[in-house]
Amino acid sequence: MALLEIANLNRSFGGLRAVNDVSFTVHQGSIKAVIGPNGAGKTTLFNLIAGNLAPDGGEVRFNGRRLNGLLPCQIARLGLSRTYQNIKLFAGMTALENVMVGRHVRSRAGFLAGMLNLPATWAEERCIRDKSMELLDLMGIAECADLEVTNLAFGQQRAVEFARALATEPALLLLDEPAAGLNIYETGEVGELIRKIRQQGITVLLVEHDMSLVMDISDEIVVLSFGEKIAEDQPLAIQQNQEVIRIYLGEEEEGSAGGTENAADVSGERVVTHA
Amino acid sequence: MDSARRYIPVAALLAAVVAVQVATALTGTAYYLTQLTMAAYYSLVVIGLCVLMGYAGQISLGHAGFFAIGGYLAAGLTTHNLAGLKNHALVEFLARSGLLLSRQDSYGATLLTVQPWVACIIAVLTAGSIAFAIGGPVLKLKGHYLAMATLGFGIIIFRIVLGSAYFGEADGISGVPGFRLLPGLEVSGDFGARIQNYYIAWGLLAIGLTLLLNLIHSRVGRALRAIHGAEEAAGAMGVDSARYKLYIFVLSAVFAATAGVFVTHYNGGIGPSEAGVMKSVRYVAIVAVGGMANLWGALLMGIVLNVLSLRGVFGTYDDAVFGSILITIMLFAPQGILRLGLGRRLRVLFARERK
Amino acid sequence: MNSTLFCQYLFAGLTYGIIYAIVAIGFNIIYNTTGIINFAQGEFVMLGGMIAISLHAHMPLLPAIVLAVLLTMAIGGLIEIFFIRWLQSPSVLRMIIITIGLSILTREAALHIWGSSVRSLPYFIGNEITSIKVFSSRVSPQVFLVVGVCSVMVAALSLFFKYSSLGREMRACAANRRAAILCGINPRNMVTLSFMLSAGIGAVAGCVMSPITYSQYDMGPSLAIKGFTVAILGGLGNSMAAVAAGLLLGIIESFSISVLPLAFQDAIATSILLLILFVRPHGLFGSSAAARLKDF
Numbered sequence: 024m025a026l027l028e029i030a031n032l033n034r035s036f037g038g039l040r041a042v043n044d045v046s047f048t049v050h051q052g053s054i055k056a057v058i059g060p061n062g063a064g065k066t067t068l069f070n071l072i073a074g075n076l077a078p079d080g081g082e083v084r085f086n087g088r089r090l091n092g093l094l095p096c097q098i099a100r101l102g103l104s105r106t107y108q109n110i111k112l113f114a115g116m117t118a119l120e121n122v123m124v125g126r127h128v129r130s131r132a133g134f135l136a137g138m139l140n141l142p143a144t145w146a147e148e149r150c151i152r153d154k155s156m157e158l159l160d161l162m163g164i165a166e167c168a169d170l171e172v173t174n175l176a177f178g179q180q181r182a183v184e185f186a187r188a189l190a191t192e193p194a195l196l197l198l199d200e201p202a203a204g205l206n207i208y209e210t211g212e213v214g215e216l217i218r219k220i221r222q223q224g225i226t227v228l229l230v231e232h233d234m235s236l237v238m239d240i241s242d243e244i245v246v247l248s249f250g251e252k253i254a255e256d257q258p259l260a261i262q263q264n265q266e267v268i269r270i271y272l273g274e275e276e277e278g279s280a281g282g283t284e285n286a287a288d289v290s291g292e293r294v295v296t297h298a
Numbered sequence: 299m300d301s302a303r304r305y306i307p308v309a310a311l312l313a314a315v316v317a318v319q320v321a322t323a324l325t326g327t328a329y330y331l332t333q334l335t336m337a338a339y340y341s342l343v344v345i346g347l348c349v350l351m352g353y354a355g356q357i358s359l360g361h362a363g364f365f366a367i368g369g370y371l372a373a374g375l376t377t378h379n380l381a382g383l384k385n386h387a388l389v390e391f392l393a394r395s396g397l398l399l400s401r402q403d404s405y406g407a408t409l410l411t412v413q414p415w416v417a418c419i420i421a422v423l424t425a426g427s428i429a430f431a432i433g434g435p436v437l438k439l440k441g442h443y444l445a446m447a448t449l450g451f452g453i454i455i456f457r458i459v460l461g462s463a464y465f466g467e468a469d470g471i472s473g474v475p476g477f478r479l480l481p482g483l484e485v486s487g488d489f490g491a492r493i494q495n496y497y498i499a500w501g502l503l504a505i506g507l508t509l510l511l512n513l514i515h516s517r518v519g520r521a522l523r524a525i526h527g528a529e530e531a532a533g534a535m536g537v538d539s540a541r542y543k544l545y546i547f548v549l550s551a552v553f554a555a556t557a558g559v560f561v562t563h564y565n566g567g568i569g570p571s572e573a574g575v576m577k578s579v580r581y582v583a584i585v586a587v588g589g590m591a592n593l594w595g596a597l598l599m600g601i602v603l604n605v606l607s608l609r610g611v612f613g614t615y616d617d618a619v620f621g622s623i624l625i626t627i628m629l630f631a632p633q634g635i636l637r638l639g640l641g642r643r644l645r646v647l648f649a650r651e652r653k
Numbered sequence: 654m655n656s657t658l659f660c661q662y663l664f665a666g667l668t669y670g671i672i673y674a675i676v677a678i679g680f681n682i683i684y685n686t687t688g689i690i691n692f693a694q695g696e697f698v699m700l701g702g703m704i705a706i707s708l709h710a711h712m713p714l715l716p717a718i719v720l721a722v723l724l725t726m727a728i729g730g731l732i733e734i735f736f737i738r739w740l741q742s743p744s745v746l747r748m749i750i751i752t753i754g755l756s757i758l759t760r761e762a763a764l765h766i767w768g769s770s771v772r773s774l775p776y777f778i779g780n781e782i783t784s785i786k787v788f789s790s791r792v793s794p795q796v797f798l799v800v801g802v803c804s805v806m807v808a809a810l811s812l813f814f815k816y817s818s819l820g821r822e823m824r825a826c827a828a829n830r831r832a833a834i835l836c837g838i839n840p841r842n843m844v845t846l847s848f849m850l851s852a853g854i855g856a857v858a859g860c861v862m863s864p865i866t867y868s869q870y871d872m873g874p875s876l877a878i879k880g881f882t883v884a885i886l887g888g889l890g891n892s893m894a895a896v897a898a899g900l901l902l903g904i905i906e907s908f909s910i911s912v913l914p915l916a917f918q919d920a921i922a923t924s925i926l927l928l929i930l931f932v933r934p935h936g937l938f939g940s941s942a943a944a945r946l947k948d949f
């Protein structure tokens with residue numbers, strides 16, 4: 024069954040068509056990856072899905088429900104959670120507190136209950152705390168629980184963000200370059216983690232540049248270039264897709280201005296070895 | 299339990315309040331109580347603003363406006379004589395419902411006014427409703443735009459009280475009666491009621507403080523801090539930031555208005571300077587000195603600075619002192635003076651011991 | 654309303670309007686180079702007028718004004734050097750509070766130096782009853798001076814930013830700080846310069862308006878809020894639009910006297926400010942497409 028359906032999605036910034044008529048679906052329980060050179064529109068696509076940007080045209084459906092026009096917080100409540108390419112943690116709060124905010128959609132205490140510290144909220148608070156601690160433990164950073172997040176190492180910050188996203192118990196998790204800036208060892212762990220998440224029944228849509236990771240874990244891959252979807256297939260097929268190879272490797276022959284830099288950035292290091 | 303640890307300092311505060319009162323009684327310095335009472339009320343505004351600014355991250359340069367709405371409405375309603383309208387159906391109805399108060403003014407003439415507690419409710423509800431109404435569009439703004447919009451709101455309130463006859467124009471309103479909370483417990487400037495007023499003010503402050511302490515340690519408080527830390531990510535976690543910002547704005551307006559009502563009854567009147575922009579700036583200054591996201595810091599600084607200011611320690615340099623404080627703190631210690639050196643070192647020590 | 658009254662309101666509106674525009678341009682100059690809204694902008698106008706009045710006791714009018722403007726520029730530069738230059742990427746909140754503090758301190762200093770009395774420079778040409786007949790009403794030559802001087806200043810500024818190398822460097826910093834550094838421009842000096850420039854034009858306005866509107870230590874905040882209103886109306890950072898918006902606000906204000914009590918006149922600009930912030934924070938003239946990419 025299709026959990027997420029994206030149909031003819033469009034978004035421009037000024038004259039730039041960052042996402043151009045993109046359609047695809049993500050099936051329940053699958054891991055789908057979106058790849059493409061820098062500036063291809065992957066993050067913009069995520070922002071459109073999560074409600075951070077309004078599409079100029081097209082439609083996003085989640086569990087059969089149209090998401091267009093909903094606020095990010097409303098979309099989150101429907102069971103969609105995300106991480107950011109450039110980590111967005113709550114500065115000034117500890118790692119544990121960050122994850123506890125993730126439990127927001129799964130708890131209820133309001134202003135009045137909070138101000139009066141009603142005993143009814145105590146059990147809920149304890150539950151939030153325990154569950155969040157459990158997630159930090161799962162990510163292997165339980166010892167950082169009481170540290171302010173801005174003081175954590177980069178990898179630990181990624182882990183906190185991951186835990187925070189999981190804390191909402193989402194049906195669909197959007198991961199924007201979860202392995203960016205991590206070393207090979209940590210990247211492997213991220214792969215393991217994503218698999219574990221899927222086993223819990225969470226569907227994953229991720230953007231990632233690390234090709235070995237993408238090829239390893241995804242069931243299907245969507246390739247974007249200059250805002251357009253140019254391929255969608257299983258990993259093996261994508262590796263052999265001439266169009267994709269050209270985008271990642273053949274930029275120089277084509278000599279398209281502006282694209283060269285992008286290609287170098289992505290550098291398809293591991294595409295070469297796989298392809 | 300966690301919340302017990304939160305209440306111990308409040309209990310300590312109350313003990314200190316009693317100790318100070320006893321000390322002033324023993325040393326014959328009870329005149330300090332007047333300023334301490336006023337300082338407690340102003341601190342109520344400050345802690346409300348602290349949660350808005352420090353925790354939710356939304357600046358307001360218009361809080362004196364909410365204070366003034368509370369104070370001026372309470373003053374207007376409890377002094378505006380309705381005796382001439384006695385036969386008006388509405389007035390008659392109000393009188394029969396016990397919402398009006400009949401008393402004699404200093405010349406012996408009969409005054410028929412709204413009961414203070416009714417006025418109080420109207421004043422606070424009005425301030426809350428105005429905050430609710432303007433909060434929607436105002437809180438969509440950020441940074442300079444938000445600062446200017448709240449400043450503009452404050453200026454408009456100031457202009458309204460200064461320009462309308464109902465609010466006494468430049469003279470303000472005087473002759474505001476006492477506010478009887480319970481039999482034998484009255485908010486008023488009567489010399490004889492000085493001690494009970496000191497306790498009323500500090501009791502109110504302690505209640506307000508407890509409510510806010512609970513709030514910031516609750517699910518909602520975490521959501522507010524999350525909005526401050528990264529609004530977009532808070533939204534992605536399901537926090538309805540527009541609604542939460544609005545609610546906390548209304549809450550802090552209610553705190554300010556409540557303080558305004560009580561101060562007005564305590565002073566027996568209110569003048570336009572209470573609505574001035576300088577007052578709003580002063581509240582912001584105190585929150586900043588206290589360390590922004592630090593309720594206890596805001597409270598402490600609120601008391602210290604207000605008492606000094608009210609005692610006239612700064613003389614004609616009063617505003618200049620607050621201006622200098624603002625600049626100095628923001629230049630050299632944007633985290634507030636309580637976090638300079640000492641506090642941090644203590645915390646590090648603490649953290650080490652816990653491990 | 655008869656035509657005499659109409660002309661009078663119109664000229665009063667123009668006079669105030671062009672002053673508001675100058676304050677707004679002062680905001681814009683600093684905003685464009687630093688992203689800071691300088692809440693002390695109105696104080697520059699006050700300082701210009703007050704200093705010139707004090708100097709005029711010892712020297713003729715023109716040198717007094719020139720010296721006052723130079724002194725105010727120096728003060729503007731010093732403020733930047735002492736309070737802003739060395740901060741490492743300060744938050745908006747911090748900058749708001751610092752400039753508010755500066756505004757308070759400047760005002761309090763003025764209060765202690767000059768007292769709270771209302772002062773003014775003499776009329777530059779003739780005296781308060783000298784007038785020129787325009788249509789059916791009589792207008793003081795000072796009004797033309799204010800409008801003329803301010804217009805020349807606006808024109809000179811736009812030439813400066815367009816054609817002089819210094820002006821271009823300042824614009825380069827505003828557009829892309831990093832790139833400007835790579836071109837060998839020192840952005841910090843540009844920021845100091847922008848403070849001096851904006852203090853300078855404020856001071857000139859403060860001098861020419863003084864005979865008509867008088868000078869007082871606490872005139873700054875109200876000018877600042879109106880200047881800011883105008884800057885927002887025109888779209889923050891857009892100085893040409895600010896002139897149009899300034900004249901608009903000045904004229905609205907002056908005509909409002911005929912329908913509103915004087916006490917509420919000051920509330921008009923503020924109400925307009927709130928309204929525009931709520932419905933069109935990118936200004937009357939800005940494009941909403943560009944505004945979509947901005948953060949308000």
Ligand SMILES: Nc1ncnc2c1ncn2[C@@H]1O[C@H](COP(=O)(O)OP(=O)(O)O)[C@@H](O)[C@H]1O
Nearest residue numbers: 036039041060061062063064065066067068946
């Ligand atoms: N808020 C924005 N304003 C203007 N342009 C943007 C904005 N966000 C993204 N873009 C542009 O859209 C294109 C796609 O960006 P993005 O989605 O971040 O690419 P990717 O994540 O694939 O690297 C880029 O050219 C980028 O410059």
Ligand SMILES: [Mg+2]
Nearest residue numbers: 065066067108
């Ligand atoms: Mg991206």
